Amino acid sequence: MRVLYKRLSLTRLRTLSSYCCRWGSSRSADPHVAIVGSGPAGFYTAQQIIKGHPTVRVDIYEKLPVPFGLVRFGVAPDHPEVKNCIHTFTQTAHRDRCSFIGNVQVGKDIKVADLQKAYTAVVLCHGSSNDRKLGIPGEDLPNVLSARSFVGWYNGLPEDVGLSVNLDCETAIVLGHGNVALDVARVLLTPIDILAKTDISDYSMDALSKSRIKKVVLVGRRGPLQVAFTIKELREMITLPKCRTVIDLLTLSSLNENIDGEETNTHTVTIENINELPRPRRRLTELLYNAAVNPPEKYTKIWNDATREWHLKFLRSPSEIVPTSSKEGPEAVKFIINMLEGDDDPLRRKAVPTDETDVIPCGLVLRSIGYKGVPLDETVPFDTSRGVIPNKKGRVDGFPGLYCSGWIAEGPVFVLAGAMNNAFATGKVVLEDLGSSKLSSENKGGKDAVLSALQQKGVKTVTFTDWEKIDQAEILLGEKAGKPREKIVSIKEMIRVASSE
Ligand SMILES: Cc1cc2nc3c(=O)[nH]c(=O)nc-3n(C[C@H](O)[C@H](O)[C@H](O)COP(=O)(O)OP(=O)(O)OC[C@H]3O[C@@H](n4cnc5c(N)ncnc54)[C@H](O)[C@@H]3O)c2cc1C
Ligand SMILES: NC(=O)c1ccc[n+]([C@@H]2O[C@H](COP(=O)([O-])OP(=O)(O)OC[C@H]3O[C@@H](n4cnc5c(N)ncnc54)[C@H](OP(=O)(O)O)[C@@H]3O)[C@@H](O)[C@H]2O)c1
Structure with a gap:
């Protein structure tokens, strides 16, 4: 005990004595x-x-x-x-x-x-x-997947390893404008040589290397001022190698919405009002606007070389996922076009449906409207x-x-x-x-x-020591493939490695 006290600094001694007073030495256990x-x-x-x-x-x-x-x-x-x-x-x-x-x-x-x-x-x-559902016809078709399962699939989550993902189509639609939506779009569009150096699961790498997807359309129910993704993630999409950014110009005119009430069209807000937004939202909106209307050369240089593209569309709520004639997957998504209503605070405005509709053809749909x-x-x-x-x-x-x-x-x-x-x-x-x-x-x-x-x-x-054996085994497997790790994706195999000497 004396040795121990010698080793303890005065500060630690004080802390210890305050613990003893606070927690009391009379506790039975x-x-x-x-x-x-x-x-x-x-x-x-x-x-x-x-x-x-x-x-x-x-x-x-x-x-x-x-x-x-x-x-x-x-x-x-x-x-x-x-x-x-x-x-x-x-x-x-x-x-x-x-x-x-x-x-x-x-x-x-x-x-x-x-x-x-x-x-x-x-x-x-x-x-x-779990994740939230849209509750619309066609949601249960093959190749209409939750972003949650798709993420689990590329990250080697045991329950999603067997997910049936068909990338033999040119267009994917991602529903939702959050950071998960950007993550899944980026994984679909990133050049395979970049993904190959990550810890992405090998079977999804294999599927992505054969993917025919050229275009990913991210569709949100509200406008550009209400997107849930953040600036760093948006910039990453805009500068993704070999990928062009196409931001729906028509709807971006909603940035010109006049919040002082003079304008009759509720879709439109003046760009000057961006200055009234909290700084992070203002910077994000400026980046969106510039990428759509006035892209700097550093962006267009990347876009000129593009073999793939991503589109950002606003003010659209999905109303139906239309199947192909054989019902083996989606052929298109039907949307109701919304306008924004309510609250003075633009971030809290609600999407309300108009009579207008839109249809976007696709072969894969990822629903990214939140976990549950x-x-x-x-x-x-x-x-x-x-x-x-x-x-x-x-x-x-x-x-x-x-x-x-x-x-x-x-x-x-x-x-x-x-x-x-x-x-x-x-x-x-x-x-x-x-x-x-x-x-x-x-x-x-x-x-x-x-x-x-x-x-x-x-x-x-x-135990944690068992996990460290799995960790080491994954790192070793990864070294062979030039990756930081190759995840073990079967629970049985994890337990086998954990139990090994
Ligand atoms: C796709 C995606 C990407 C993200 N990327 C980022 C990012 O880049 N940067 C960032 O800052 N944030 C990111 N986030 C957010 C971040 O992951 C979350 O904020 C954080 O993980 C929430 O932590 P949690 O512990 O509440 O939940 P979780 O991380 O989900 O942890 C819950 C744990 O509970 C376990 N569990 C579940 N049920 C049981 C049970 N019955 N018995 C025992 N255990 C159980 C689960 O297996 C899991 O290990 C991302 C989120 C998602 C969905
Ligand atoms: N790189 C990162 O830092 C990173 C990566 C991934 C995730 N995350 C974090 O993880 C959390 C979860 O992310 P998330 O993307 O799953 O959720 P989120 O940020 O809540 O975004 C959900 C999106 O789905 C839309 N949505 C919800 N219900 C809808 C419906 N019924 N119809 C149409 N659209 C609907 C939302 O629109 P409305 O706004 O209109 O509701 C919103 O655009 C967030 O905090 C996120 O930042 C961070």
Whole structure:
């Protein structure tokens, strides 16, 4: 002990003594916290709780044998820098008070109520694993796919490996104007030699290398001032090698909409009013406008060489996906043309249908209108219309000891930084409750109790060390193919590698 105290700095000693006062030495047992989901929300919540409590143990349960959620299975393969947060997550996983328990589907292998019996607190961070539907005829045709499944397919998500994607057509339509829409369009249009250097799954690389797609049309229901994608991602599309940008000029005249009310046509806003927009929105709108109307040479130089193109169309809601005569896929999408109405704030204007329609021919449709959360099991309250767990600052209403963070708490609305802030806020609330008398102080068994129940059910769990074996195997496979990694995409193979010596 004396040696230990010698090694501790004065600051750490002070922190430790403040911990002892705050958490009290009379607690009968160290608290155990279970986290469900090992995406950014799960790891950032774990980080915050471990940092803020001297003795808490945190166990992260994950459905798949591999960690990191959408950082591994969502973030586009050509955005490796975004995945750097994995280093921080790995540091958290290496803390001796943290365990990763993979290959456990909470809700199926173990109920949330059973976790609550074994843990002082349970934090649900299982993300949004479904997507929103349009509810229009033709949505279930072959080659009418959710962007979510398409993303899972190119990123090697086990459930999407077998997705039937037919790229033997010239035009794809992407419905939605968010960053996921730009991701899928970019993957469809990026030259194959660029994709070959990423960690994209090998079977999708193979399919993309044979793709005949030359044109991707991104269609949104509102106007250019309401797009949900961000400037960096738009610029990346505009400067994509060998690809021309075509922004629907007619509808871009909606930038000339007069918001001071003199103009009778509700489609139109004056460009000067851009100055009244918040800066990020103004810069994004200027980039859209310049690319459409007055593209600088640095853009046209790329576009002159183009063999492919992407189009951006506004103010169109899909009303039907028209099948080919044999019904083996889509032939076109029918749209109702909208106008914008309402709110003084242009960003909050609503699309309302006009009598006009449009038809765009295509052979592939990707629906990119947002992800949606699903409940883990019937024991957890759930708002099915929003796809979230109702909560106040991360506390689940009426369920002491139950918390949530990330997309399942707030909806699929933020990027990694937002997931981090939300997780830190929930972590803080958990720490507050651990420091009060709100939660039971008895030892409920934690991981030991759950692992023995899982073992009895024959569930083969995966530790973080096991994941590191999978990681190494993937990097080795990747080296052979000149890629950062070749993802193992079969759960059986993941478990085999995890179990190897
Ligand atoms: C296609 C796409 C690309 C994106 N690209 C970027 C980007 O470039 N930059 C950026 O900042 N943000 C990006 N984002 C947003 C970012 O990925 C999210 O903000 C973040 O991942 C949300 O974190 P989460 O932990 O709430 O959910 P998730 O990352 O989805 O993590 C949830 C975890 O819970 C697990 N899980 C689900 N059900 C269960 C269960 N029953 N039992 C146990 N575990 C379960 C899942 O397997 C998963 O590991 C992207 C999102 C998408 C969809
Ligand atoms: N590179 C990155 O940083 C990156 C990459 C991917 C994802 N992400 C993040 O992940 C989150 C989710 O992205 P997302 O693209 O899935 O969602 P999103 O940003 O919410 O965009 C959804 C798009 O779908 C449209 N839409 C919704 N319902 C519709 C309907 N019924 N009919 C027609 N259009 C409809 C929306 O239009 P309205 O505005 O009219 O509703 C919007 O254009 C976002 O925070 C995003 O920034 C980030």
